[in-house]
Amino acid sequence: xxxxxxxxxxxxxxxxxxxxxxxxxxxxxxxxxxxxxxxxxxxxxxxxxxxxxxxxxxxxxxxxxxxxxxxxxxxxxxxxxxxxxxxxxxxxxxxxxxxxxxxxxxxxxxx
Amino acid sequence: xxxxxxxxxxxxxxxxxxxxxxxxxxxxxxxxxxxxxxxxxxxxxxxxxxxxxxxxxxxxxxxxxxxxxxxxxxxxxxxxxxxxxxxxxxxxxxxxxxxxxxxxxxxxxxxxxxxxxxxxxxxxxxxxxxxxxxxxxxxxx
Ligand SMILES: Nc1ncnc2c1ncn2[C@@H]1O[C@H](COP(=O)(O)OP(=O)(O)O)[C@@H](O)[C@H]1O
Ligand SMILES: [Mg+2]
Numbered sequence: 036x037x038x039x040x041x042x043x044x045x046x047x048x049x050x051x052x053x054x055x056x057x058x059x060x061x062x063x064x065x066x067x068x069x070x071x072x073x074x075x076x077x078x079x080x081x082x083x084x085x086x087x088x089x090x091x092x093x094x095x096x097x098x099x100x101x102x103x104x105x106x107x108x109x110x111x112x113x114x115x116x117x118x119x120x121x122x123x124x125x126x127x128x129x130x131x132x133x134x135x136x137x138x139x140x141x142x143x144x145x146x
Numbered sequence: 147x148x149x150x151x152x153x154x155x156x157x158x159x160x161x162x163x164x165x166x167x168x169x170x171x172x173x174x175x176x177x178x179x180x181x182x183x184x185x186x187x188x189x190x191x192x193x194x195x196x197x198x199x200x201x202x203x204x205x206x207x208x209x210x211x212x213x214x215x216x217x218x219x220x221x222x223x224x225x226x227x228x229x230x231x232x233x234x235x236x237x238x239x240x241x242x243x244x245x246x247x248x249x250x251x252x253x254x255x256x257x258x259x260x261x262x263x264x265x266x267x268x269x270x271x272x273x274x275x276x277x278x279x280x281x282x283x284x285x286x287x
Contacts, residue, residue: 054165054168054189056164056165056168056193056197057161057164057193057197058161058162058164059161087186088186088189088190089190090190090193090194090197090255090258091194091252091253091254091255091257091258092193092197094254095251095252095254096251098249098250098251099251101249102249102251119186123258126257126258126261127242127243127254127257127258128243128248129248132248132249
């Protein structure tokens with residue numbers, strides 16, 4: 036997994052890329068979010084467009100991120116959710132848990 | 147149907163080896179007639195099985211190994227992942243799609259493998275747990 040952050044209109048965008056297969060990735064992800072919350076970011080977008088594939092560890096990372104963000108009274112939207120990830124959301128019934136948008140622009144609308 | 151063993155490898159119980167196992171299996175399958183569109187389903191499932199063998203089976207004890215074998219028949223590819231742990235009862239694993247489990251960060255690996263592979267079998271052996279993953283090649287392998 037590769038992780039990059041950028042800011043737009045005060046919103047923190049986390050770009051996730053590559054294969055998300057488990058290991059130290061979860062800690063890196065959590066640390067990035069906690070650091071951003073410490074900098075007072077209240078709105079987040081996870082950009083999943085560059086994810087080749089993810090397994091259940093990847094889903095766990097997304098859920099962990101959502102929980103941390105919500106516990107800090109902040110908000111999360113997902114963008115560029117690939118067909119592959121959508122089908123994992125269906126299988127695991129996580130589809131109702133996440134607020135998903137087709138593109139970054141869509142996710143930024145009324146945020 | 148005869149099964150041809152393509153590879154037999156073992157890794158220490160550390161997630162650091164996941165990327166190596168992944169690229170190894172991917173290269174191997176790319177050299178067969180296995181459909182490219184299904185490669186990710188297999189890669190995801192192998193990562194699930196190897197993670198479980200490392201974390202739950204061998205409990206990250208690096209002196210214990212995970213054994214990975216890849217087989218090819220005319221109709222399907224088979225991947226076997228074995229650990230040196232005490233085993234478990236798959237039917238006792240909680241359903242991750244129940245409301246009370248939905249926000250848990252883990253517990254979805256078996257469910258995902260069941261959906262992405264065509265056949266899944268668990269073999270408790272005297273030397274640990276073996277999980278067998280099969281995926282068909284619609285046009286032959
Ligand atoms: N190889 C294994 N050896 C022992 N227990 C296992 C093994 N594979 C799976 N399990 C058990 O099954 C449970 C569910 O596995 P899984 O669906 O992959 O979820 P997770 O790995 O996220 O806990 C694990 O928590 C563990 O208790
Ligand atoms: Mg697992």
